[in-house]
Amino acid sequence: MKKRYITTAIPYVNGSPHIGHAMDYCLADVCARYYRACGDEVKFQIGTDEHGNKIFQKAKELNIPVQEYVDKNSEKFKSFVEKLGVSYTDFVRTTSSKHEEYVRRIWQKLSNHIYKDKYEGWYCTGCERYITEKEYEENDGVCPDHQKPYEKLKEENYYYRVADFKEQIRKAIESDKMLILPDFRKKEILRLLEETPDVSISRPTSQLTWGVTVPGDETQVMYVWMDALANYITVLGYPEEDISDWWPATAQFVGKDILRFHTILWPAILMGLGLPLPKTVVSHGMVLSNGQKMSKTIGNVVEPIEVIDKYGLEAFRYYFLRHVDTFADADFTWEKYSEAYNNELANDLGNLVQRLATLAQKNNVRIDKIDDMVFSDEYVRLMDECKYARAFDLVWEKIQNLNKRIDDEKPWSLAKNGEVDQLNQCMQSLINDLLLANYELSPFLPGTAEKIKGVFAGDEVMPPESPLFPKG
């Protein structure tokens, strides 16, 4: 039995959960359930990122204490994750005292690679952030959002010497010791790595207070990424406990926009601590809405809760795991969603279960239990490569194939002609194959798989009381 550790990106809690978070959770959940089905022991982390200026300001705007604000939002994410049926084992919060203490200790362990330096650049007091030189030129020195001229600011920050590890990181990526999926992202990161400068990992308290104070320097607070990335190991108990049972992680799931932090800065931190790198970093794509990126300004944001409420959780998981490519961007439209639900879940699968169950029940067919549930080789290959949408296609092929076989083998005419033995044999074989497909379905749609199992579990086959997927 292997021990495996799977992680998700911890969302920044200045907003509500959206569909992108759901994507991350669902993929990681499939991975976790798959390995559990293989007999492995799985630790599965979820959490929330709760420090930083934006959160601080948002709480101020709402006129509530910051801690109260993050408590409330973190809770929102937690209940969202539960609504998605995500089988996590650990929930980490970056404002927990344990995390904060561990992060400070991690910082101290890294001190050989940390140095202080001056930073000088253009700053917008409206946006409260530094802007790039290029941006400065494009906007002629005036912030377009705030109509204020940029100011030249100077501050002292701590820097992490990524340069110390660049060569090792490059080797790890090239050799797939830390496998980046998909391959084209790997190429992108390798290129990016070359030009990555040392990273500023703190901010003066004059600018940012809501964060973890730098050990031994009350005037500086850790930059959010430093704090956030560490969650993957602080939740395991690092540096207090020995984490070698669980670390390195089997797979870390992240959105493509934050891949760079996880494949450059994060490995550099791990190397600084003398820890191994994660085995795999999976970068998934974005969910588009009518072909465009979801954005509040355009007003095309699709609320995940709304989508779940439309046809239920299983339908939600179905769509985002099968019709949204694991690695590339994919589109969501309500039309496609209901098409997938009605044509595929209801007609293909729901109806298949119904017809087999009814046939078995009407003709008193008894089903011998199959004890050995196995995944097909091709399925295992795809799942191990995290090509979940493809693996799901494979399962669906089996389901469609069963509908074909029922038509070919015509069990109803066997029944009419009183060919009992042949009927039993035929039904047994069909139901066996359905249950095998159902087994492969279970990491994707655990609820549905459970129900289907129940239909054929007893001595007598009991068709579902209500359709698995009522048409809508």
Next chain:
RNA sequence: CGUGGGGUAGAGCAGCCUGGUAGCUCGUUUGGCUCAUAACCAAAAGGUCGUUGGUUCAAAUCCAACCCCCACAACCA
């Protein structure tokens, strides 16, 4: 000359690495079946594979140039 991805039937995509008569799902049309959620099965129609050139007996696939779309480069997954 920033980096990366994409351009294949009405729509969404696979195939490209490892060249060899162009494939899947949905939709459309026609036929079949009746166990089933008017579900299921079969057949047909529909594409000069972004453009141009090159390599080759042979290019969607390899090479070159160009055109168009998208994402990232700034803490919206």
